[in-house]
Amino acid sequence: MPLFTGVGVALVTLFRPDGTLDAPVTADLAARLAGLGVRCVLVAGTTGEAATLTPDERDELITAVRAGLPADVPVLAGTGAPTGRQAAELTERAFAAGADAVLALSPPGVADPRPYYEAIAKAATGPLLAYHFPGASQPGIPVDLLPELPVSGLKDSSGDAARMLHEREVFPGDLYTGATSLLGLCGTTGAAGGLVAAANAAPEDCVAAFAGNGAAQVRAQAADRAAAVDFPAGYKRAAAERFGTSVVTRVGL
Known part of the structure; x- marks a missing residue:
């Protein structure tokens, strides 16, 4: 059963x-989005400026968001790191803080990420999802290795439609796109869903697109295109226009 x-x-x-x-205010935003149709909340991911958070802040964030959401809306915590040991430590902490599952970005400069994900899987006490996003961590995950990873799902933010269709063909786990532009295609091809930044400000359109x-x-893609010009600040401004939330970022400061 998918996450x-x-x-x-x-x-x-x-x-x-x-x-x-x-x-607390981040958790309140998550709850408002869940009320508008969002079915999962990813915290401490790329959009969430995870690289700027201390381990204690990650724990606090996970705990607060989990406490503020309905039980049927899972909290997915980003735990990717340059090494398997680091990612395993973050994974242990994430589950202890209340995460329902974890998402681990593939490590930079590693052509074969199997040992990395095996190390994380040993530390995971719940579902582990792999994350392919070469724009943030090259080279990403080769499609032909996906069936060999000890993961239950995959988020792919490459925006590559042909790759996504290939993944649907060979990967037995749950597939989620991180590209707003592919939400409709994911829905029509039987993928599990999407995990997108545009849902911070346009959740209804993202849900309808899928x-x-x-x-x-x-409309969802237009909103995403406008926000992505200035990452992650553009998404914060879009959320602020809709929900009155803070636009303060740490990235670049």
Whole structure:
């Protein structure tokens, strides 16, 4: 059974004007998005400025978001790191803090990530999803290695439609796109869903796009295109326009 089916959000992490973590308000945003149809919340991911969070802040964020969501909306925690040992430690902490599952970005400069994911799997006490995003960590995960990874699912943010269809063909686990532009295609080809940053501000259109609404797909992609020009600040501004949340970022400061 998939961790979730439908659209999840790659959640922004909200900070106070002085740059400190505002976990309660971040959890409130997550709950509001769940009320608008979001079926999973990814915390401490790329969009969530994970690289700027301390281990204690990650724990606080996971605990707060989990406490604020309905039981049927899982919390997925980003635990990727340059080494398997580091990622395993983050994974142990994430589950202890209340995460329902973890998502691990493939390590940079590693052509064969199998040992990396095997190390994480040993530390995981719940579902482990792999993450292919060569734009953030090259070279990513070769499609032909996917069936050999000890994971239950995959998030692919490459935006490569041909690759996604190949993954549907060979990967037995649950497939989630991280590209807003592919939500409709994922829905029509039987993929489990999407985990997208655009859902921070346009959750209804993202949900409708996955369900096959072409007009919603166009609107969701337009929103994503506008926000992605300035990452991650653009997504925070879009969320702020909709929900009145903070636009403060740590990335680049």
